[in-house]
Amino acid sequence: MSSPPDAPPKKTIAVTGGGLSGTAAALALARSGRFRVTLFEKAGDLGGLCASVPIGQTTADRFYHVILPADRATLAFLGDLGLAGEVEWRPSRAGFFGRGRIVPFASTADFLRFPFLSPWAKLRLGWGILQTSWSASPGGPGEPSALEWLNRRFGRTVTANFWDPLLRSKLGDARERTPASFMAATIKRLFGARDRTSGRERMGSVRGGYAPVLRAAGKALQDAGVEIRLGTPVRSVKPAGAGLEIRMDDGPQTFDRALLTVPLPEALKIVRARADDPAWDRYRRVEYMGIVCVLLALRKSLSPFYLLNLLDPDLPFTGVIESTNVLDPENFGGHHLVYLPKYITADDPVSGLSDAGVESLFLPHLRRMFPGLSDRDIVEIQTHRETISQPLPLFGSGLRAGGFATPMPGVYWGGTAFIEGLTINNDAALRTAAEVVAEILHP
Numbered sequence: 196m197s198s199p200p201d202a203p204p205k206k207t208i209a210v211t212g213g214g215l216s217g218t219a220a221a222l223a224l225a226r227s228g229r230f231r232v233t234l235f236e237k238a239g240d241l242g243g244l245c246a247s248v249p250i251g252q253t254t255a256d257r258f259y260h261v262i263l264p265a266d267r268a269t270l271a272f273l274g275d276l277g278l279a280g281e282v283e284w285r286p287s288r289a290g291f292f293g294r295g296r297i298v299p300f301a302s303t304a305d306f307l308r309f310p311f312l313s314p315w316a317k318l319r320l321g322w323g324i325l326q327t328s329w330s331a332s333p334g335g336p337g338e339p340s341a342l343e344w345l346n347r348r349f350g351r352t353v354t355a356n357f358w359d360p361l362l363r364s365k366l367g368d369a370r371e372r373t374p375a376s377f378m379a380a381t382i383k384r385l386f387g388a389r390d391r392t393s394g395r396e397r398m399g400s401v402r403g404g405y406a407p408v409l410r411a412a413g414k415a416l417q418d419a420g421v422e423i424r425l426g427t428p429v430r431s432v433k434p435a436g437a438g439l440e441i442r443m444d445d446g447p448q449t450f451d452r453a454l455l456t457v458p459l460p461e462a463l464k465i466v467r468a469r470a471d472d473p474a475w476d477r478y479r480r481v482e483y484m485g486i487v488c489v490l491l492a493l494r495k496s497l498s499p500f501y502l503l504n505l506l507d508p509d510l511p512f513t514g515v516i517e518s519t520n521v522l523d524p525e526n527f528g529g530h531h532l533v534y535l536p537k538y539i540t541a542d543d544p545v546s547g548l549s550d551a552g553v554e555s556l557f558l559p560h561l562r563r564m565f566p567g568l569s570d571r572d573i574v575e576i577q578t579h580r581e582t583i584s585q586p587l588p589l590f591g592s593g594l595r596a597g598g599f600a601t602p603m604p605g606v607y608w609g610g611t612a613f614i615e616g617l618t619i620n621n622d623a624a625l626r627t628a629a630e631v632v633a634e635i636l637h638p
Protein backbone atom coordinates (compact mmCIF):
# COMPACT_ATOMS: atom_id res chain seq x y z
CA MET A 196 0.00 0.00 0.00
CA SER A 197 1.60 3.35 -0.98
CA SER A 198 1.20 6.41 1.28
CA PRO A 199 -0.42 9.64 0.07
CA PRO A 200 2.27 12.27 -0.76
CA ASP A 201 1.63 14.42 2.38
CA ALA A 202 1.38 11.47 4.83
CA PRO A 203 4.10 11.24 7.51
CA PRO A 204 6.75 8.62 6.62
CA LYS A 205 5.87 5.14 7.82
CA LYS A 206 7.63 3.82 10.91
CA THR A 207 9.14 0.36 10.83
CA ILE A 208 8.05 -2.43 13.16
CA ALA A 209 9.42 -5.93 13.71
CA VAL A 210 6.76 -8.45 14.72
CA THR A 211 8.35 -11.56 16.23
CA GLY A 212 6.36 -14.82 16.20
CA GLY A 213 4.35 -15.98 13.21
CA GLY A 214 1.65 -17.81 15.18
CA LEU A 215 -1.93 -16.64 14.90
CA SER A 216 -1.31 -13.66 17.25
CA GLY A 217 1.72 -12.35 15.31
CA THR A 218 0.12 -12.99 11.92
CA ALA A 219 -3.08 -11.13 12.83
CA ALA A 220 -1.16 -8.26 14.47
CA ALA A 221 1.25 -7.90 11.52
CA LEU A 222 -1.69 -7.76 9.11
CA ALA A 223 -3.56 -5.13 11.12
CA LEU A 224 -0.41 -2.99 11.58
CA ALA A 225 0.38 -3.09 7.85
CA ARG A 226 -3.22 -2.31 6.91
CA SER A 227 -3.23 0.70 9.27
CA GLY A 228 -0.94 2.39 6.73
CA ARG A 229 1.25 3.65 9.60
CA PHE A 230 3.92 0.92 9.64
CA ARG A 231 6.26 -0.96 7.36
CA VAL A 232 6.07 -4.43 8.90
CA THR A 233 8.57 -7.29 8.99
CA LEU A 234 7.34 -10.57 10.47
CA PHE A 235 10.00 -12.89 11.91
CA GLU A 236 9.16 -16.57 12.50
CA LYS A 237 11.71 -19.10 13.66
CA ALA A 238 9.94 -22.11 12.07
CA GLY A 239 9.87 -22.77 8.34
CA ASP A 240 6.13 -21.94 8.15
CA LEU A 241 3.61 -19.63 9.76
CA GLY A 242 1.20 -21.03 12.34
CA GLY A 243 2.92 -21.77 15.66
CA LEU A 244 0.57 -23.99 17.66
CA CYS A 245 -1.88 -23.90 14.71
CA ALA A 246 0.72 -25.14 12.20
CA SER A 247 -0.10 -28.16 10.11
CA VAL A 248 1.84 -31.31 9.29
CA PRO A 249 1.73 -33.74 6.38
CA ILE A 250 -0.15 -36.92 7.23
CA GLY A 251 -0.95 -39.59 4.67
CA GLN A 252 -1.45 -37.76 1.38
CA THR A 253 -2.93 -34.69 3.14
CA THR A 254 -2.15 -32.15 5.85
CA ALA A 255 -3.71 -31.78 9.31
CA ASP A 256 -3.27 -29.50 12.33
CA ARG A 257 -0.43 -30.88 14.45
CA PHE A 258 -2.61 -29.98 17.46
CA TYR A 259 -6.43 -30.22 17.16
CA HIS A 260 -8.46 -27.03 16.63
CA VAL A 261 -12.18 -26.32 16.53
CA ILE A 262 -14.23 -23.11 16.48
CA LEU A 263 -17.10 -22.47 18.90
CA PRO A 264 -20.27 -20.62 17.84
CA ALA A 265 -19.36 -17.78 20.27
CA ASP A 266 -15.88 -17.27 18.62
CA ARG A 267 -16.82 -13.98 16.94
CA ALA A 268 -13.23 -12.69 16.51
CA THR A 269 -12.20 -15.97 14.82
CA LEU A 270 -15.22 -15.92 12.50
CA ALA A 271 -14.53 -12.25 11.62
CA PHE A 272 -10.85 -13.06 10.90
CA LEU A 273 -11.85 -15.98 8.67
CA GLY A 274 -14.41 -13.77 6.91
CA ASP A 275 -11.74 -11.15 6.32
CA LEU A 276 -9.52 -13.81 4.72
CA GLY A 277 -12.39 -14.81 2.41
CA LEU A 278 -12.92 -18.13 4.20
CA ALA A 279 -16.41 -17.58 5.69
CA GLY A 280 -17.87 -20.06 3.18
CA GLU A 281 -15.30 -22.69 4.18
CA VAL A 282 -16.49 -22.99 7.79
CA GLU A 283 -18.44 -26.17 8.41
CA TRP A 284 -20.54 -26.69 11.53
CA ARG A 285 -21.37 -30.07 12.99
CA PRO A 286 -23.02 -31.33 16.13
CA SER A 287 -20.28 -32.44 18.46
CA ARG A 288 -20.55 -34.85 21.35
CA ALA A 289 -18.45 -35.28 24.43
CA GLY A 290 -18.15 -38.41 26.48
CA PHE A 291 -16.44 -39.67 29.61
CA PHE A 292 -14.23 -42.69 30.20
CA GLY A 293 -14.20 -44.03 33.74
CA ARG A 294 -14.19 -47.42 35.49
CA GLY A 295 -13.49 -49.10 32.15
CA ARG A 296 -16.54 -47.71 30.33
CA ILE A 297 -17.24 -44.95 27.86
CA VAL A 298 -20.46 -43.01 28.39
CA PRO A 299 -21.94 -40.08 26.44
CA PHE A 300 -22.24 -36.65 28.02
CA ALA A 301 -23.96 -34.59 25.35
CA SER A 302 -27.67 -34.30 26.14
CA THR A 303 -29.93 -33.89 29.13
CA ALA A 304 -30.78 -37.60 28.90
CA ASP A 305 -27.04 -38.48 28.99
CA PHE A 306 -26.66 -36.22 31.98
CA LEU A 307 -29.51 -37.95 33.82
CA ARG A 308 -28.05 -41.39 33.02
CA PHE A 309 -24.43 -40.39 33.83
CA PRO A 310 -23.23 -43.29 36.02
CA PHE A 311 -20.30 -41.66 37.82
CA LEU A 312 -22.37 -39.30 40.01
CA SER A 313 -25.42 -39.84 42.25
CA PRO A 314 -28.70 -38.06 41.30
CA TRP A 315 -28.09 -35.47 44.04
CA ALA A 316 -24.50 -34.83 42.82
CA LYS A 317 -25.82 -34.39 39.25
CA LEU A 318 -28.30 -31.82 40.47
CA ARG A 319 -25.47 -29.90 42.14
CA LEU A 320 -23.36 -30.15 39.00
CA GLY A 321 -26.11 -28.86 36.70
CA TRP A 322 -27.08 -26.08 39.07
CA GLY A 323 -23.44 -25.02 39.57
CA ILE A 324 -22.86 -24.85 35.78
CA LEU A 325 -25.98 -22.70 35.35
CA GLN A 326 -24.94 -20.39 38.20
CA THR A 327 -21.44 -20.05 36.71
CA SER A 328 -22.78 -19.25 33.26
CA TRP A 329 -24.74 -16.24 34.51
CA SER A 330 -22.52 -14.90 37.33
CA ALA A 331 -19.46 -12.62 37.26
CA SER A 332 -15.93 -14.02 37.38
CA PRO A 333 -14.71 -14.97 40.89
CA GLY A 334 -11.45 -13.04 40.15
CA GLY A 335 -10.22 -9.94 42.00
CA PRO A 336 -8.64 -9.38 45.41
CA GLY A 337 -8.75 -12.46 47.65
CA GLU A 338 -9.56 -14.75 44.73
CA PRO A 339 -9.82 -18.39 45.91
CA SER A 340 -8.03 -21.27 44.21
CA ALA A 341 -9.95 -23.25 41.58
CA LEU A 342 -10.32 -26.20 43.96
CA GLU A 343 -11.59 -24.05 46.86
CA TRP A 344 -14.10 -22.35 44.55
CA LEU A 345 -15.24 -25.66 43.02
CA ASN A 346 -15.77 -27.14 46.48
CA ARG A 347 -17.91 -24.15 47.42
CA ARG A 348 -19.93 -24.00 44.22
CA PHE A 349 -20.36 -27.70 43.44
CA GLY A 350 -19.72 -29.40 46.80
CA ARG A 351 -16.89 -31.78 47.71
CA THR A 352 -18.35 -34.92 46.08
CA VAL A 353 -18.83 -33.35 42.65
CA THR A 354 -15.43 -31.67 42.87
CA ALA A 355 -13.60 -34.87 43.88
CA ASN A 356 -15.36 -37.17 41.38
CA PHE A 357 -15.87 -34.87 38.41
CA TRP A 358 -13.89 -31.61 38.30
CA ASP A 359 -10.71 -32.65 40.06
CA PRO A 360 -9.90 -35.56 37.68
CA LEU A 361 -10.47 -33.17 34.75
CA LEU A 362 -8.30 -30.45 36.27
CA ARG A 363 -5.61 -32.98 37.19
CA SER A 364 -5.49 -34.36 33.67
CA LYS A 365 -5.13 -30.85 32.25
CA LEU A 366 -2.81 -29.20 34.80
CA GLY A 367 -1.31 -31.98 36.95
CA ASP A 368 -0.06 -30.70 40.32
CA ALA A 369 -0.24 -27.12 39.01
CA ARG A 370 -4.03 -27.30 39.52
CA GLU A 371 -3.46 -26.54 43.19
CA ARG A 372 -1.95 -23.19 42.14
CA THR A 373 -4.74 -22.35 39.68
CA PRO A 374 -7.12 -19.44 40.34
CA ALA A 375 -10.90 -19.82 40.42
CA SER A 376 -11.36 -17.39 37.50
CA PHE A 377 -9.65 -19.91 35.17
CA MET A 378 -12.15 -22.61 36.04
CA ALA A 379 -15.14 -20.28 35.78
CA ALA A 380 -14.00 -18.99 32.36
CA THR A 381 -13.42 -22.54 31.08
CA ILE A 382 -16.94 -23.60 32.16
CA LYS A 383 -18.41 -20.50 30.47
CA ARG A 384 -16.48 -21.16 27.23
CA LEU A 385 -17.63 -24.78 27.09
CA PHE A 386 -21.21 -23.74 27.86
CA GLY A 387 -20.86 -21.31 24.90
CA ALA A 388 -20.50 -24.29 22.53
CA ARG A 389 -24.14 -25.17 23.17
CA ASP A 390 -26.78 -24.17 20.71
CA ARG A 391 -29.21 -21.93 22.62
CA THR A 392 -32.30 -23.56 21.10
CA SER A 393 -31.44 -27.26 20.94
CA GLY A 394 -29.09 -27.32 23.96
CA ARG A 395 -26.73 -29.49 21.84
CA GLU A 396 -23.09 -28.69 21.23
CA ARG A 397 -22.03 -27.44 17.82
CA MET A 398 -18.46 -26.97 16.74
CA GLY A 399 -16.99 -25.58 13.57
CA SER A 400 -13.84 -25.94 11.53
CA VAL A 401 -12.44 -24.64 8.30
CA ARG A 402 -12.54 -27.37 5.67
CA GLY A 403 -9.07 -28.96 5.92
CA GLY A 404 -8.16 -27.39 9.31
CA TYR A 405 -5.83 -24.42 9.83
CA ALA A 406 -3.63 -25.14 6.76
CA PRO A 407 -5.95 -23.20 4.37
CA VAL A 408 -6.28 -20.41 6.97
CA LEU A 409 -2.52 -19.99 7.18
CA ARG A 410 -2.17 -20.05 3.40
CA ALA A 411 -4.80 -17.30 3.09
CA ALA A 412 -3.18 -15.32 5.93
CA GLY A 413 0.25 -15.55 4.24
CA LYS A 414 -1.24 -14.21 1.00
CA ALA A 415 -3.04 -11.38 2.87
CA LEU A 416 0.25 -10.43 4.58
CA GLN A 417 2.04 -10.27 1.23
CA ASP A 418 -0.79 -8.22 -0.32
CA ALA A 419 -0.52 -5.80 2.62
CA GLY A 420 3.24 -5.43 1.95
CA VAL A 421 4.49 -7.34 5.03
CA GLU A 422 7.98 -8.78 4.64
CA ILE A 423 7.79 -12.36 5.98
CA ARG A 424 11.08 -13.83 7.24
CA LEU A 425 10.53 -17.54 7.91
CA GLY A 426 13.22 -19.73 9.49
CA THR A 427 14.55 -16.60 11.21
CA PRO A 428 14.65 -16.72 15.02
CA VAL A 429 15.02 -13.33 16.68
CA ARG A 430 17.85 -13.57 19.22
CA SER A 431 17.68 -10.17 20.92
CA VAL A 432 16.13 -6.72 20.95
CA LYS A 433 17.90 -3.74 22.50
CA PRO A 434 17.67 0.06 22.37
CA ALA A 435 19.86 1.63 19.67
CA GLY A 436 19.78 5.41 19.37
CA ALA A 437 16.19 6.51 18.82
CA GLY A 438 15.21 3.03 17.66
CA LEU A 439 15.76 -0.66 18.37
CA GLU A 440 18.34 -3.16 17.21
CA ILE A 441 16.85 -6.57 16.42
CA ARG A 442 19.48 -9.28 16.14
CA MET A 443 19.04 -12.39 14.02
CA ASP A 444 21.62 -15.10 13.20
CA ASP A 445 22.50 -13.27 9.98
CA GLY A 446 23.09 -9.94 11.74
CA PRO A 447 21.25 -6.96 13.21
CA GLN A 448 18.56 -4.73 11.71
CA THR A 449 17.16 -1.45 13.06
CA PHE A 450 13.45 -0.79 13.63
CA ASP A 451 11.38 1.96 15.26
CA ARG A 452 9.18 -0.45 17.19
CA ALA A 453 9.03 -4.15 18.05
CA LEU A 454 6.18 -6.47 18.98
CA LEU A 455 6.90 -9.85 20.58
CA THR A 456 4.10 -12.41 20.31
CA VAL A 457 6.29 -15.38 21.27
CA PRO A 458 5.65 -17.25 24.57
CA LEU A 459 6.62 -14.98 27.47
CA PRO A 460 9.71 -16.92 28.71
CA GLU A 461 11.11 -16.61 25.15
CA ALA A 462 10.23 -12.90 25.02
CA LEU A 463 12.08 -12.33 28.32
CA LYS A 464 15.16 -13.98 26.79
CA ILE A 465 14.90 -11.83 23.66
CA VAL A 466 14.81 -8.56 25.65
CA ARG A 467 17.60 -9.95 27.90
CA ALA A 468 15.54 -9.13 31.00
CA ARG A 469 18.03 -9.16 33.88
CA ALA A 470 17.09 -11.25 36.93
CA ASP A 471 18.05 -8.36 39.28
CA ASP A 472 15.94 -5.77 37.43
CA PRO A 473 12.56 -5.51 39.28
CA ALA A 474 10.88 -3.91 36.21
CA TRP A 475 10.49 -7.41 34.74
CA ASP A 476 9.45 -9.19 37.96
CA ARG A 477 5.70 -9.39 37.30
CA TYR A 478 6.33 -11.00 33.91
CA ARG A 479 8.64 -13.62 35.39
CA ARG A 480 5.75 -14.95 37.53
CA VAL A 481 4.19 -16.62 34.49
CA GLU A 482 4.89 -20.35 34.26
CA TYR A 483 4.28 -22.29 31.05
CA MET A 484 3.42 -25.93 30.56
CA GLY A 485 4.63 -27.89 27.57
CA ILE A 486 2.64 -30.33 25.50
CA VAL A 487 3.29 -33.74 24.00
CA CYS A 488 0.61 -34.93 21.61
CA VAL A 489 0.32 -38.20 19.71
CA LEU A 490 -1.55 -37.91 16.40
CA LEU A 491 -2.99 -41.06 14.82
CA ALA A 492 -4.51 -41.47 11.36
CA LEU A 493 -6.84 -44.47 11.56
CA ARG A 494 -8.80 -46.56 9.08
CA LYS A 495 -11.79 -46.61 11.41
CA SER A 496 -13.44 -44.28 13.87
CA LEU A 497 -12.88 -45.03 17.56
CA SER A 498 -16.08 -43.49 18.91
CA PRO A 499 -18.74 -40.92 17.97
CA PHE A 500 -17.23 -38.42 20.45
CA TYR A 501 -15.14 -35.36 19.57
CA LEU A 502 -13.76 -35.31 23.11
CA LEU A 503 -13.49 -38.11 25.64
CA ASN A 504 -12.78 -36.76 29.11
CA LEU A 505 -10.88 -39.15 31.28
CA LEU A 506 -11.82 -39.92 34.88
CA ASP A 507 -9.32 -42.79 35.12
CA PRO A 508 -6.15 -41.43 36.83
CA ASP A 509 -3.93 -44.20 35.37
CA LEU A 510 -4.18 -43.00 31.78
CA PRO A 511 -1.00 -41.24 30.63
CA PHE A 512 -2.80 -38.78 28.31
CA THR A 513 -5.23 -35.96 29.05
CA GLY A 514 -8.10 -36.83 26.73
CA VAL A 515 -8.96 -38.58 23.48
CA ILE A 516 -9.84 -36.10 20.76
CA GLU A 517 -11.22 -37.55 17.55
CA SER A 518 -11.18 -34.38 15.49
CA THR A 519 -12.79 -36.03 12.46
CA ASN A 520 -16.03 -36.20 14.45
CA VAL A 521 -16.17 -32.42 13.74
CA LEU A 522 -13.91 -32.13 10.67
CA ASP A 523 -14.92 -34.12 7.59
CA PRO A 524 -12.65 -37.22 7.24
CA GLU A 525 -12.90 -36.77 3.45
CA ASN A 526 -10.43 -33.87 3.83
CA PHE A 527 -7.91 -36.32 5.30
CA GLY A 528 -8.02 -39.08 2.71
CA GLY A 529 -11.02 -40.69 4.46
CA HIS A 530 -8.91 -41.33 7.56
CA HIS A 531 -10.00 -40.64 11.14
CA LEU A 532 -7.70 -38.37 13.14
CA VAL A 533 -7.24 -39.03 16.85
CA TYR A 534 -5.11 -36.86 19.14
CA LEU A 535 -3.80 -37.96 22.55
CA PRO A 536 -2.45 -34.86 24.31
CA LYS A 537 -0.57 -34.58 27.58
CA TYR A 538 0.25 -31.21 29.13
CA ILE A 539 3.58 -31.48 30.92
CA THR A 540 5.83 -29.55 33.25
CA ALA A 541 9.62 -29.65 32.67
CA ASP A 542 10.05 -32.33 35.39
CA ASP A 543 7.38 -34.67 33.94
CA PRO A 544 9.04 -37.98 32.94
CA VAL A 545 7.12 -37.90 29.62
CA SER A 546 9.12 -34.82 28.56
CA GLY A 547 12.29 -36.96 28.58
CA LEU A 548 10.83 -39.71 26.35
CA SER A 549 11.66 -40.07 22.66
CA ASP A 550 8.74 -40.06 20.20
CA ALA A 551 8.85 -43.86 20.09
CA GLY A 552 8.89 -43.90 23.91
CA VAL A 553 5.78 -41.69 24.10
CA GLU A 554 3.97 -43.83 21.52
CA SER A 555 4.78 -47.09 23.29
CA LEU A 556 3.58 -45.58 26.58
CA PHE A 557 0.30 -44.20 25.15
CA LEU A 558 -0.80 -46.92 22.69
CA PRO A 559 -1.40 -49.83 25.14
CA HIS A 560 -3.67 -47.53 27.17
CA LEU A 561 -5.60 -46.52 24.05
CA ARG A 562 -6.00 -50.24 23.22
CA ARG A 563 -7.26 -50.85 26.76
CA MET A 564 -9.94 -48.21 26.14
CA PHE A 565 -10.72 -49.51 22.63
CA PRO A 566 -10.00 -53.28 22.58
CA GLY A 567 -11.13 -53.45 18.92
CA LEU A 568 -8.22 -51.22 17.76
CA SER A 569 -5.67 -53.32 15.89
CA ASP A 570 -2.31 -52.48 14.28
CA ARG A 571 -3.95 -52.80 10.86
CA ASP A 572 -6.26 -49.89 11.75
CA ILE A 573 -3.31 -47.52 12.29
CA VAL A 574 -2.27 -45.82 9.04
CA GLU A 575 0.21 -43.45 10.64
CA ILE A 576 1.34 -42.32 14.07
CA GLN A 577 3.23 -39.09 14.82
CA THR A 578 4.27 -37.31 18.02
CA HIS A 579 4.32 -33.52 18.24
CA ARG A 580 5.58 -31.41 21.10
CA GLU A 581 6.23 -27.87 22.29
CA THR A 582 8.19 -27.20 25.44
CA ILE A 583 6.34 -23.95 26.12
CA SER A 584 2.73 -23.88 24.96
CA GLN A 585 0.18 -23.11 27.66
CA PRO A 586 0.71 -20.42 30.33
CA LEU A 587 -0.58 -21.28 33.78
CA PRO A 588 -3.27 -18.79 34.77
CA LEU A 589 -2.31 -16.13 37.33
CA PHE A 590 -4.00 -15.04 40.53
CA GLY A 591 -4.92 -11.39 40.91
CA SER A 592 -4.76 -8.75 38.23
CA GLY A 593 -3.34 -10.32 35.09
CA LEU A 594 -0.45 -9.08 33.01
CA ARG A 595 -2.48 -6.83 30.77
CA ALA A 596 -3.48 -4.56 33.67
CA GLY A 597 -0.42 -2.44 32.78
CA GLY A 598 -1.08 -2.52 29.01
CA PHE A 599 1.13 -4.15 26.43
CA ALA A 600 4.20 -1.85 26.54
CA THR A 601 7.24 -3.65 27.98
CA PRO A 602 9.65 -1.84 30.31
CA MET A 603 11.89 -1.35 27.23
CA PRO A 604 10.66 1.76 25.35
CA GLY A 605 9.26 1.02 21.89
CA VAL A 606 8.88 -2.73 22.59
CA TYR A 607 5.41 -4.25 23.04
CA TRP A 608 4.30 -7.77 23.73
CA GLY A 609 1.18 -9.87 23.41
CA GLY A 610 0.44 -13.53 22.71
CA THR A 611 -0.63 -16.38 24.91
CA ALA A 612 0.57 -15.01 28.30
CA PHE A 613 -1.80 -12.07 27.88
CA ILE A 614 -4.92 -14.19 27.40
CA GLU A 615 -6.64 -13.77 30.73
CA GLY A 616 -8.57 -16.22 32.86
CA LEU A 617 -8.83 -18.89 30.17
CA THR A 618 -7.14 -21.85 28.68
CA ILE A 619 -5.60 -20.47 25.47
CA ASN A 620 -7.82 -20.30 22.42
CA ASN A 621 -7.67 -18.58 19.06
CA ASP A 622 -10.60 -16.29 19.64
CA ALA A 623 -8.93 -14.81 22.75
CA ALA A 624 -5.56 -14.71 20.90
CA LEU A 625 -7.13 -12.68 18.06
CA ARG A 626 -8.92 -10.31 20.47
CA THR A 627 -5.66 -9.80 22.36
CA ALA A 628 -3.77 -9.13 19.11
CA ALA A 629 -6.36 -6.46 18.17
CA GLU A 630 -5.94 -4.79 21.59
CA VAL A 631 -2.14 -4.79 21.29
CA VAL A 632 -2.35 -3.23 17.82
CA ALA A 633 -4.75 -0.55 19.13
CA GLU A 634 -2.23 0.33 21.86
CA ILE A 635 0.67 0.51 19.38
CA LEU A 636 -1.36 2.78 17.08
CA HIS A 637 -2.66 4.94 19.96
CA PRO A 638 -0.09 4.68 22.78
Ligand SMILES: Cc1cc2nc3c(=O)[nH]c(=O)nc-3n(C[C@H](O)[C@H](O)[C@H](O)COP(=O)(O)OP(=O)(O)OC[C@H]3O[C@@H](n4cnc5c(N)ncnc54)[C@H](O)[C@@H]3O)c2cc1C
Binds near residue numbers: 212429461622
Ligand atom coordinates in the same frame (compact mmCIF):
# COMPACT_ATOMS: atom_id res chain seq x y z
C1 LIG B 1 -3.25 -28.98 22.04
C2 LIG B 1 -3.86 -27.65 21.72
C3 LIG B 1 -5.17 -27.60 21.29
C4 LIG B 1 -5.78 -26.38 21.01
N1 LIG B 1 -7.07 -26.37 20.58
C5 LIG B 1 -7.66 -25.20 20.30
C6 LIG B 1 -9.01 -25.16 19.80
O1 LIG B 1 -9.65 -26.20 19.63
N2 LIG B 1 -9.55 -23.95 19.54
C7 LIG B 1 -8.86 -22.78 19.72
O2 LIG B 1 -9.42 -21.70 19.47
N3 LIG B 1 -7.59 -22.78 20.18
C8 LIG B 1 -6.98 -23.95 20.47
N4 LIG B 1 -5.69 -23.96 20.91
C9 LIG B 1 -5.01 -22.69 21.19
C10 LIG B 1 -4.36 -22.06 19.96
O3 LIG B 1 -3.49 -22.97 19.35
C11 LIG B 1 -3.61 -20.81 20.43
O4 LIG B 1 -4.56 -19.90 20.95
C12 LIG B 1 -2.88 -20.05 19.36
O5 LIG B 1 -2.21 -20.91 18.49
C13 LIG B 1 -1.91 -19.06 20.00
O6 LIG B 1 -1.23 -18.39 18.98
P1 LIG B 1 0.01 -17.45 19.32
O7 LIG B 1 0.45 -16.85 18.05
O8 LIG B 1 -0.34 -16.52 20.43
O9 LIG B 1 1.11 -18.40 19.93
P2 LIG B 1 2.01 -19.51 19.23
O10 LIG B 1 1.20 -20.32 18.32
O11 LIG B 1 2.77 -20.17 20.35
O12 LIG B 1 3.02 -18.65 18.33
C14 LIG B 1 4.26 -18.19 18.76
C15 LIG B 1 5.17 -18.22 17.55
O13 LIG B 1 6.43 -17.64 17.89
C16 LIG B 1 7.46 -18.35 17.23
N5 LIG B 1 8.72 -18.06 17.93
C17 LIG B 1 9.09 -18.45 19.18
N6 LIG B 1 10.30 -17.93 19.46
C18 LIG B 1 10.71 -17.19 18.40
C19 LIG B 1 11.85 -16.38 18.11
N7 LIG B 1 12.84 -16.26 19.00
N8 LIG B 1 11.92 -15.76 16.92
C20 LIG B 1 10.91 -15.87 16.01
N9 LIG B 1 9.79 -16.63 16.22
C21 LIG B 1 9.70 -17.27 17.40
C22 LIG B 1 6.99 -19.79 17.34
O14 LIG B 1 7.66 -20.61 16.41
C23 LIG B 1 5.51 -19.64 17.06
O15 LIG B 1 5.22 -19.72 15.69
C24 LIG B 1 -5.04 -25.18 21.18
C25 LIG B 1 -3.71 -25.23 21.59
C26 LIG B 1 -3.12 -26.45 21.87
C27 LIG B 1 -1.68 -26.51 22.33
